[in-house]
Amino acid sequence: MTIDPSSIPNFGGQQPEPQQGGDAPAGPIVPDQDLVKQLLDQMELKHVVDDEGDLAAPWENFRTYFMFRGEGDQQVFSVRTFYDRPHAIESKPQILDAIDDWNRRTLWPKVYSHTHEEEGGPTTVRVIGEAQMLIGTGVSLEHFVSSTVSWVRAAIEFDRWLVEHLGLVEEVDSAEKPGDEDAG
Numbered sequence: 001m002t003i004d005p006s007s008i009p010n011f012g013g014q015q016p017e018p019q020q021g022g023d024a025p026a027g028p029i030v031p032d033q034d035l036v037k038q039l040l041d042q043m044e045l046k047h048v049v050d051d052e053g054d055l056a057a058p059w060e061n062f063r064t065y066f067m068f069r070g071e072g073d074q075q076v077f078s079v080r081t082f083y084d085r086p087h088a089i090e091s092k093p094q095i096l097d098a099i100d101d102w103n104r105r106t107l108w109p110k111v112y113s114h115t116h117e118e119e120g121g122p123t124t125v126r127v128i129g130e131a132q133m134l135i136g137t138g139v140s141l142e143h144f145v146s147s148t149v150s151w152v153r154a155a156i157e158f159d160r161w162l163v164e165h166l167g168l169v170e171e172v173d174s175a176e177k178p179g180d181e182d183a184g
Contacts, residue, residue, distance in 0.1 A: 031068075059159075062082060087127075112128055131147075
């Protein structure tokens with residue numbers, strides 16, 4: 001199955017021309033990693049498969065994983081973003097206030113904190129964002145594509161928002177393209 005480029009949401013700018021022909025399935029589909037790879041390729045996002053078999057798109061300050069968990073009609077597709085910027089443990093109340101504000105204002109990703117205890121190093125706070133979709137009984141291709149694209153864009157937007165909200169001095173423009181470690 002192929003993704004019709006016109007089904008990829010475009011939040012401003014030119015929409016791709018629709019494909020002619022009947023390549024898109026008429027009914028619900030159960031998405032898989034190959035479909036996500038195809039979508040990431042069409043979005044021109046670099047991606048890798050990690051040692052555990054999960055698909056990931058790396059950015060400079062975070063990485064987004066596209067994971068399939070569960071079996072049968074309980075299978076879940078999860079887009080989980082790990083923000084790599086460590087925050088001092090003393091700033092955890094400020095981080096929690098910020099992510100609570102984000103979670104109240106937005107649908108996704110839902111964001112939470114993780115206290116990271118490095119052996120022999122300082123304890124830091126990391127932030128993780130996540131959106132999930134139950135896919136085991138099938139979903140429409142258009143819904144899957146538009147949700148996945150929206151979740152990726154929201155993960156990028158959250159990083160920018162958090163930097164601005166917390167007054168961090170790091171450049172957020174480097175988050176424009178995944179895998180571009182030379183940017184910024």
